[in-house]
Amino acid sequence: MYKFKKIDPYDWFCGPGSHISIDKLFSNILTLRLCLNLGIHEVTVYAFSIENFKRSKEEVDGLMELARQKFSRLLTEQENLEKHGVCIRVLGDLTLLPTDLQQLIAKAVVATKAHNKCFLNVCFAYTSRHEIANAVKEMAWGVEQGLIKPSDVSEVLLSECLYSSNSPNPDLLIRTSGEVRLSDFLLWQTSYSCLVFQSVLWPEYSFWNLCEAVLQYQLSYRSLQKAGDLHREGQALQQMEADRTCVAELLQHRGNGKPMDAQSRQKELLNYTASREERVHCFLNALQHKRDTVFSDLSSQAVLA
């Protein structure tokens, strides 16, 4: 009934007891296991926000060091990760991080890329607004390269340009520590997701808390499906309208004054839609290739270092 969930352990890194946090960092994998028990195969966690850079230099450096240790440790667990088919993805603006950490992250991502039993997405140096702005940038890049036209920009295309493009939208978002806001986490992707706010703190999060959240999701399921379907219908209609407008413009440009009959207009519309989809497909391939290259370059640099 559900396949995807995001947890936001906002309070991970807070407080002076950061030595305790090291163990809790690995509860990522524990959480994944909890989720797998329930049949959930994908989890996204909010590890480090771009806003967190505002903290004191010592704190930020400390957190970067923790992250280095965590990713290094992950790399030693490769056999385990392969055995369980865990694919690790890191979402965020990695250029904001120290280079050696970028390389470590890239190594982990590249090493687990082919795994497909369960997926752990870690949001690092991430905010939702940056993610959306980045997606717009990527589409602008596509326009600059002549791969797509501005009129090809749509909700669906923007979703495909987000860092989370390889994942479906989450079904359930859990916010711990009693806060009742989204804090710039997956704002676009969770518009039609079930939001559960729980007062338990992340280090104390248990299987029963998870069940409680999933229960809430199940109870809201029908209304959420309905709202989601309504939204998708609206999207499809909008795309059709947009295509029609483009075709009308095209015909006007091309036009020799002769009015077109309905059948030819329909044919033109179908042709246009097919060519637009082809363009978009090529663009998305190019985008994926660009991103993969960044990771593989960083990863190979790490090997040399």
Added chain:
Amino acid sequence: MALLYEMAWRFLHALLYVQRALVAWFRVHIWRWKRAVVGLLLPLALGFHNPKKTGAIGKRTSRRVRWGADGRTLEKLPLHVGLLITEEEIHFTDVANLVVWCMAVGISYVSVYDNQGVFRRNNSRLMEEILKQQQELLGMDSSKYSVEFMKNGTDKQEHQVLPCQSVVKVLSPDDGRLSIVQAAQQLCRAVEQKEKTIKDINVTVLDSLLRESKNIPDPDLVLKFGPVESTLGFLPWHIRLTEIISMPSHVDVSYDDLFGALQRYATCEQRLGK
């Protein structure tokens, strides 16, 4: 084994349905009891529970004064409140009441949203209800509130009589993701025509584009009415730091319900990453 799990889930669901039904029943009965008690105990000047005993005008003025005073007692008042109605059947009078109470308490911007676009399609009906309830609850002769209804593009209907104190906006899903897409298209066209480069595109630029067509501050607080636990497409870009407080229903909602939520908002703390 799987059968056992499924039965366990179904049992939990059944238990929860029963619990919700009981809570709802209790809530209605306790509310009625509370209302009766308050009606007896409150001084007549404040009691709109006893309409026969006080003059209508005096009662409205004292209510207006009381609500305004209530707003000032709060540690912080949201600048912009979003009313997110998730229930399928919408009671316009109750929504109008909420809007009027928000304005009376001193909230500058009130947005009204539902994910089916019902408010957008019936904006004149909502407007009429708001004016009617304003008259009913606050006794204001002419509209002291500017009511603006958001539409895509530039055709905004404004119903303004006097300088505004509060602004009411009607929103629909089009104001959410679709607005972001339109801003993205605008930026892509600018890049195509070499008016902008890719480096010019960032959060600030996108934010100012999205603000240009809305010119209201980000919502500080969203009051979500109904059992659906989701924002249902409400302004995704703007709600990054918005407190989301859930209320069981907008049907027969009372001023005290609203004020309780505002008190809850007043006690929350925003760390902003630090």
